Each structure stands twice: as structure tokens, then as C-alpha cells.
Amino acid sequence: MADAIRVLLVDDEPVFVDTMSKVLKARGYGVGAAAGGVEALEELRFNRYDVVVLDLRMPGMDGIETLERIRKQDPLLPVILLSGHADMSKAVEAMQHGAVDYMLKPAPVDKLCERIRSAIEHRNILEELAPPPGR
Amino acid sequence: MATWLSTLLTGSARRKGAAYAGLIKRYDAYLQLLRANNEFLELLTEIEAMGSSAGPCGWDRLRSDLTRLNVQVFAMAKMLGRLSAGRYDGLFPVIEDLGRAIQARLDRGHGQELEGPPLVVLGEGGPYGEELLGGKAANLSVLLSGTGPLVPAACVVSTAAFRDFLRYNGIEDTVKMLWDTLDPEEPAHLWETSMTLREAALAGALPPSVLSPLRAEVERLVAELPEGTQFSVRSSASGEDSAFSFAGQYDTILHVPAGEVAAAVVKVFAGFFNPSAVMLRLKRGFGALELGMGALVMPMVEGRVSGVAYSTDPSSQDRETVRFEAVQGLGLKLVDGTVTPSSYTVDRRALDSAGEPGRAEGAGSETPPLLSSSQILRVAALAVAAEKALGTAADVEWTLDEAGSLWLIQARPMALRPAPTQAHAAVQGWEVLLEGGTPASAGAAAGPVAHVRGPLDVPDPPVRFVAVVAEATPDLALLLPRACALVAERGGVASHLAAVSREFGVPAVFGVEGALGLLPPGEVVTVDATAGRVYRGRVGPLLDAERPQTQLSRTAGPVREALLDLLPLVVPLNLLDPSSPSFAPSGCRSLHDVVRFIHEKALAEMLSLPESIGGGTLSGGLQIMEHLPFDLRVLPLGSGVKMPAEGHRISLDQVTSSPARALMAGLSNPAVRRDGPRPMDTSGFLSVMSGAMAGDPELGQPGWALVSDRYLHMSLRMGYHFTTVEALVGKRPGDNRIRLVFKGGAADESRRQRRARFVAGVLEGLGFQVRLRGDFVSATYGRGTEDQMSRGLEQLGRLLACAAQLDMVMGDESQVRWYVEGFLKGDYARILDAERPAAP
Numbered sequence: 001m002a003d004a005i006r007v008l009l010v011d012d013e014p015v016f017v018d019t020m021s022k023v024l025k026a027r028g029y030g031v032g033a034a035a036g037g038v039e040a041l042e043e044l045r046f047n048r049y050d051v052v053v054l055d056l057r058m059p060g061m062d063g064i065e066t067l068e069r070i071r072k073q074d075p076l077l078p079v080i081l082l083s084g085h086a087d088m089s090k091a092v093e094a095m096q097h098g099a100v101d102y103m104l105k106p107a108p109v110d111k112l113c114e115r116i117r118s119a120i121e122h123r124n125i126l127e128e129l130a131p132p133p134g135r
Numbered sequence: 136m137a138t139w140l141s142t143l144l145t146g147s148a149r150r151k152g153a154a155y156a157g158l159i160k161r162y163d164a165y166l167q168l169l170r171a172n173n174e175f176l177e178l179l180t181e182i183e184a185m186g187s188s189a190g191p192c193g194w195d196r197l198r199s200d201l202t203r204l205n206v207q208v209f210a211m212a213k214m215l216g217r218l219s220a221g222r223y224d225g226l227f228p229v230i231e232d233l234g235r236a237i238q239a240r241l242d243r244g245h246g247q248e249l250e251g252p253p254l255v256v257l258g259e260g261g262p263y264g265e266e267l268l269g270g271k272a273a274n275l276s277v278l279l280s281g282t283g284p285l286v287p288a289a290c291v292v293s294t295a296a297f298r299d300f301l302r303y304n305g306i307e308d309t310v311k312m313l314w315d316t317l318d319p320e321e322p323a324h325l326w327e328t329s330m331t332l333r334e335a336a337l338a339g340a341l342p343p344s345v346l347s348p349l350r351a352e353v354e355r356l357v358a359e360l361p362e363g364t365q366f367s368v369r370s371s372a373s374g375e376d377s378a379f380s381f382a383g384q385y386d387t388i389l390h391v392p393a394g395e396v397a398a399a400v401v402k403v404f405a406g407f408f409n410p411s412a413v414m415l416r417l418k419r420g421f422g423a424l425e426l427g428m429g430a431l432v433m434p435m436v437e438g439r440v441s442g443v444a445y446s447t448d449p450s451s452q453d454r455e456t457v458r459f460e461a462v463q464g465l466g467l468k469l470v471d472g473t474v475t476p477s478s479y480t481v482d483r484r485a486l487d488s489a490g491e492p493g494r495a496e497g498a499g500s501e502t503p504p505l506l507s508s509s510q511i512l513r514v515a516a517l518a519v520a521a522e523k524a525l526g527t528a529a530d531v532e533w534t535l536d537e538a539g540s541l542w543l544i545q546a547r548p549m550a551l552r553p554a555p556t557q558a559h560a561a562v563q564g565w566e567v568l569l570e571g572g573t574p575a576s577a578g579a580a581a582g583p584v585a586h587v588r589g590p591l592d593v594p595d596p597p598v599r600f601v602a603v604v605a606e607a608t609p610d611l612a613l614l615l616p617r618a619c620a621l622v623a624e625r626g627g628v629a630s631h632l633a634a635v636s637r638e639f640g641v642p643a644v645f646g647v648e649g650a651l652g653l654l655p656p657g658e659v660v661t662v663d664a665t666a667g668r669v670y671r672g673r674v675g676p677l678l679d680a681e682r683p684q685t686q687l688s689r690t691a692g693p694v695r696e697a698l699l700d701l702l703p704l705v706v707p708l709n710l711l712d713p714s715s716p717s718f719a720p721s722g723c724r725s726l727h728d729v730v731r732f733i734h735e736k737a738l739a740e741m742l743s744l745p746e747s748i749g750g751g752t753l754s755g756g757l758q759i760m761e762h763l764p765f766d767l768r769v770l771p772l773g774s775g776v777k778m779p780a781e782g783h784r785i786s787l788d789q790v791t792s793s794p795a796r797a798l799m800a801g802l803s804n805p806a807v808r809r810d811g812p813r814p815m816d817t818s819g820f821l822s823v824m825s826g827a828m829a830g831d832p833e834l835g836q837p838g839w840a841l842v843s844d845r846y847l848h849m850s851l852r853m854g855y856h857f858t859t860v861e862a863l864v865g866k867r868p869g870d871n872r873i874r875l876v877f878k879g880g881a882a883d884e885s886r887r888q889r890r891a892r893f894v895a896g897v898l899e900g901l902g903f904q905v906r907l908r909g910d911f912v913s914a915t916y917g918r919g920t921e922d923q924m925s926r927g928l929e930q931l932g933r934l935l936a937c938a939a940q941l942d943m944v945m946g947d948e949s950q951v952r953w954y955v956e957g958f959l960k961g962d963y964a965r966i967l968d969a970e971r972p973a974a975p
Contacts (some may be wrong), residue, residue, distance in 0.1 A: 015312060015316060016315055023318070023321060023324075085494065086195075086201070086202040088201070088205050088234050089204065091205060091206045091209075092209050092234070095206060096209075102203070104203065106317050107318075109318050118170060
């Protein structure tokens, strides 16, 4: 589907990535994956994505740092944070760094898809009026 | 895009771009704020449900809901910052403080990792709770003290042992990791994952720290009991055997020879991962290993007659009757349904007297009878004793052995039928005044109707009344201690007022069209919020059925306690009155307060949107070709208009903005047009200026409509009046809103005031909430469906068109009423031909 929404999953747990990819693809999303922050940034440089779903806790470059770098690289790209632990201060930190939402695992797929859709909607509004650099 | 943008704005290209981009950013922030608001209210509903339900709930769910709640509040504050250029940054420390306080209460409640012995002999050591022993074993140990030696000697392999078992066999980490991938909506994956874990557990072995004490105890029992005694091994899970339990989800293994007890324990442990049990735990918000599994080991009693007894008859809920069933042999056949049991009922009062045995019904056709009269009484007495020991109605599995000893095998709190949550049929014999809407808070109540316009509009004398309102606004929460029920024409279930109604236990039903018309003030009515019905009079049967729910669950103890502890920081709405000085960040005592505050301020910011980006940079815009009573320019915010291929003129058809279409339909309605088409101006556009003072430079200003598909913000001067209309009309009634501000201009004071009274009078008649101060009117209409909102806007359009014609009139007070009535009846001629006012 040419118009499929493309989601980049960034998570170091292969089981989670596998399962989530399957489920999202079944719902018509295009899915890419990266096992960590560095890989994610590379992936974003070379491929187009509409939204990033990012795990907060990863070895190496952690979620918050990855979030910061993604925002710098592409301020209009929405990032949804996923975490396996309920940590209020981390959640607030994530929002301060510009995440559009913070969800906890296990995250019901319906909710996640709804978040993705509304994040895209907002991005479209902004993009129409403030074209990204280079266009 | 860039080219037509430049035709719309004046000033340097850079200024234009910045101004427009600023507009878009604010609109975007507003929509995000609304979304976070809705999410917050839904989460609030969930948390309240957790607090008031009798079912179990998990730490995981509680922690995650609270974290998400905090996230939404923070997001809203951030968006408000964008709308208001940081004016309300004082909110952030308040939010942080609340977050810290909530976290502190959560931490206080949440226990450390479970400590306890791997094997507990019931009746020795302790006292141990349900968390270590599991539900079945915990109930039995309570009964051991209550009913004495009627419970067989038992020991339990504890939930601590279960945890050690998982670690020893390397399963613990796998469980945690896989749990995060589970989704109750993806049953196939859930099934696969559960089975994988089950297989892994079945292949495991009990660690030595568990195996040794277990073997020792079994050997001890074997020595004491008759030769050849076998054992039963039953699941005893935490969270099980409360009234809303995982009944039937776990395993029971009977006839286990002494040498195979350890293997049976492993099987019971593996049953923790039965797919339906996993699903239930997941749905209830428990973490991967938040609950645990114990195994209850008991010597088998070879029963001659066995059965299940209920200390209260479950079908009639009659507290005076014990009911039980019996079969020959073991109770298993009964619960399997393979044998039809005999039924007995015993009057409880008969148990106290030493005299006549109670009646035994349906004793069955067996000869000789299964049970003697004295045995019947003993079984019943056992059930009652269990009830006393557990502190609540109980169902009991019992068995009578060959020697005539009565044994209690299992007991658990009985699930009494909860209050009906499904819609039920109308009660016969009472007139139904209206039907419809959605229950916002369940229950039923009766009282006299009062049409309530605002939170202070309470009737005198102070009886508990049924509040009937046009719109479920949050400030009505002030009413709730006084109101026994709430009926609203407009409003949603996930709203502030719904949440507070539930907290107060006030039955409420929203979205009931026409309620104000159908429920006359003073009439005594019964509101059945659950079914969405209102009856005339007091419906006894409905009101009597309102029994408070019995809290039967004990297993969610620490979680519920923590929840109740922090509810005051989350749920209650203390900030009710936006005009009060305490309506400020410092007055926020709960997250709900913060959200309410932010929502209110965000609306205020949106109302002043055009000014906020720096007046004077907007000009040009798109002109509407249809007849409108004034010069109106349209500025699309990313959507709302089908752009013309070239030029600046569009027809009404090209307006895609839902609220704008509706308003303009009203404005251009021929019925409210005065006489004939207006003269065209020299440039060829239909540009209409009303009033005789065409030379006034003020009147030369066009009105502005900022639109998107769902949004409209219009400000205009019509003659001497200044009007602002803001509307959001989309699929979600909770977001929908029309706001109007109307201020008279020029003319003398008394005329301006009468004009304002006309506008206010009409708006009230249309169902708006109106505030009138001198010549200033502000009104809102909210939370309706798309249709309701569009109709409201269309009427508003007609009103504005009429008001434009009103400059010459309003000679005296009596005329105001006359014109209001005329408008509401659709008799616009009254107003339009007003140079010749008819006598009222």
C-alpha cells in the first residue's frame, strides 16, 4: 500500500519487536525496526517514516537521548514512547523532550494505533503550513 | 500554498508567514489539548471503577494508569503554554508536587518481594495471609480456627515456593519478557505464549528447598493416616477464591499417591499459565508475576455423600435459607454435571433451636435417602459456621465419610448477584415520561424535578431534587450533594460531571434530548439512570432494589488501600467556579482540578485568537458570494474551504467547515432577510453593510472567520454590535462547543441593554447557557452531537442576522419579550418589520 503509514519500532527486545511488527503489519502499517538508538538514527536518515515508537530503556544510547536526537534530526516526526515500567518522572521528562505520548507495556494495539493516527493528523496540519526544510 | 497565502495576509512576506504559522500552531495545540483532556477523563473513569468495584485489580494497572494520567496532565499544561505564551507556567510546579505526592502514596502501599516459608502446615505458625498461601488455603486456615477439626489436615506449598520454582527452572525472566507482548485483543498470540510457558513449567522440577519440606510433611501424614491414603492437590492462587475469582481457571488433581505429590504440585504450578487465566489476569491489570500460585495438599477423604452448600440461597438471595446439593460419592461428579444432585433447603432459624429439624425439600428419589435429618442440619450448620468464619456469605464444598464425620473441603465467599448493569425492561404500572440517553452514573433515585440553569440555581425548600439541565457542565458538580439524580439533555459519559456523579453515587443520565420539555418542574419522578428511563412518581420496586453492593473481595487489599489513599489527589473536583478567585493553580488540589483549570483557560485563549497573533496583519481573505448581512472574510486554517482555482471569491458550497456552513446557512437564510436583495457595491461583490450609519469608519471593517473542517472562530461588527462566535463541531460530543460573546455598541445605554436582553432571551430559549451583564452577553452551547450543534449554529446565524436589523427598535421593555417570542416561534416578520412595532 503506497499510502501505508510507516512505523519505526525501536526496541532492544527481539520478541517484542517481532510480535508488534506482525500485529501492526496485519493492520496495514508499514513497519521498520531498529534495536537501538544509533541504529534508529541511521534508519531515519535513509528511510521515510511517519512515526517512531521508541522504548525508553535500552542499552547504549537510552530512550531519552535517542528521542532528543530524533527531534533534532526531524522536528516534525512524532515519537511515541513505550516503556515497560511506570515511572512518572521519566514520563514527564519524555514529554518535556517532545514525545507526543508515553504508553506502558503491555500496550493494547488498538490504543497504540489510535495514538499513531492522531499523531499523524497533527503532523499533517503543521506540515501543510510550515513545509519542512528542503522543500 | 505559499502563493495564495501571500494574497491573504498583508505585511512583509516574513511577517505574514510568521503570523499564519502562529495561528496554525495554536490551533494545533488546542486540538492536542482536547485530545489529552479526553484521555484524562477516560483514565479517570477507569481509576474510579477500580476504586469502587469489588473485583480484583493489579498494581501494574494502577501504576500505569496513574502514570498516564500524569502524562496527559503534563501534555495539557504544555499545550496551554503554547496557547498562552507561557502565562500559566505556575502550573508546572503544582503538577510536579501532585505527582510526587501520588508516587509517595503508591510506594507506601506497594510491598517488598514476598517473604515466607516454602511449605506451611495449616494451623501451625503464621499467621500467614492470602498473598503467601493463596486464596483456597487462606480461606481454609480461617475456617480451621472457626470450625475446628472438621477441616482435613492440610499443608500448602506457598506462592514463595512458586517463585523459587520459576527461578530455579529459568522461567522467571521469560515470563516477564513475554508478558509485555500480550494483548487481550490478540487471543491467538496470547494462547501461544501461554502454552509455551505452561510447557516450560511442566518440564520443570521443584527446587530442593521446596521438595525436602514437602516430602517430610507427606511422610508424616502417611504415617498418621490409614494405609493407602491418597492426596488431593489443588491450586491455591493469590487472587483466586474471592467472589470475583478465577474460578475454574486453575487445576485440581485428585487421587494422588503419596509418591506423586511433588509431580502433582508441578502440574498445579503449570496451571498458572492456563490461557484463560492469563487473559483474566492481563485484563484485570496484573503484572506478569504480580499474583502467584500455591498448591494445597490434603489427604483425600473418601466421601459417602458429598456436595456444595450455600449459606444463603443464591437464587432467591434469601438470607434465611441455606441451600445445598448432594450426590453420592465425591463432589466432583456434582460440579462436573455428570450426576443430578439432590437439593435441600434448610431454614436457618431452625438451626438455632434444638427442636424440629428444618424442612428438607427435594430430597430426591433415592431410597434409602442420602442424608438423615440430623445430617442435613449438620451440613447446613457447617455452611453457616463457614459464613461466620469468613465474615460473608459462603459456598462450601463438603463431604460425609463412611464413619459419619462431616468434612469441609473448600470454602469461598459467595458472589451475591450484583446490582443489574444491563438495561432491564420498564417497570409495569408506572408511566414512563422519557426514555433515552446514556447512563453516566448508575442507579435509581426519586424526587421533585428542578430545572437547573447553573450551580447556584437550587430550589427552595432544600429537598433532594432531580436536577434536569440542558448541559452537563462541570460546575454543576456543586449541586451534587443536594441532587438525588441528574438528567442532562447534552453531555457525555467521559466528562467531568459524569466522573463526579459517580464519585458521589448520584445516578445520572446524559444525552436525553427534550428532557427539559418532558419533565415539568415540581413533578416527582423516578430516574432509572442505569436503564435510561424516567418515570412519573416514586417507583417503589426500583428504589427498593437499590441495595449497596457487598464488598466481597479481600484479595485486592493492598492495591485498593493504596488506591483509596491516593484518590483524593486525583479524582475530586475542588475548582468549580471559574469566576472565583480560587480558580487558580494554587487552588488545584487534585489532578482533576488542574485539568479543569487548563481546559477553561484554553477556551478563553482560543476565543481571543485573532488578537493574540497581533492585530492588523490579517486582511484580504476569501469572500463569500452569497448574501450575508455583513462583509465576512474567510481564512482557512489548513482546511475548512475548498480553495478556488484563482481569485478570492467562493460560494457557500465551497465552505467545508462544518460549523461555518451551519452558521452561514442561518445568516443567509431568506426568512431573516429584510426586503429584497441588497444593493451591490461598485466592485461587483455582494458586500452588505447594515444600518443607517454607513459612513461610520468602524463599520467599514469586515468580519473575520477563521475556519477549519471542524472549527470556526468568527468575529465581526454588525452595525454597532461586536460579536465573537467560536465553535468546534466534530464527531465527539464531548469536544463540541459553541461560544458566543455579544456586546452592544453605540446607541444609548438602555437600548444597548435591551438588545442584549433580546439576544440573551433568544439564546436561553435555544438552550444556551447565558450570562448577561448590562449590554454584554456571553453564552455557550455544548456537548451536543454534530446534528444538535449544527442546528444550534444555524439558529445562531439567524439570530445574528436579526440582531443586525435591530438598531432602530427596542423602544421599551415589553417589546423585548415580544421579539424573543417571535424569534423562537420563527415569526421573523415581527423583528424585520419592526419599524412598525405591533402592540404586544
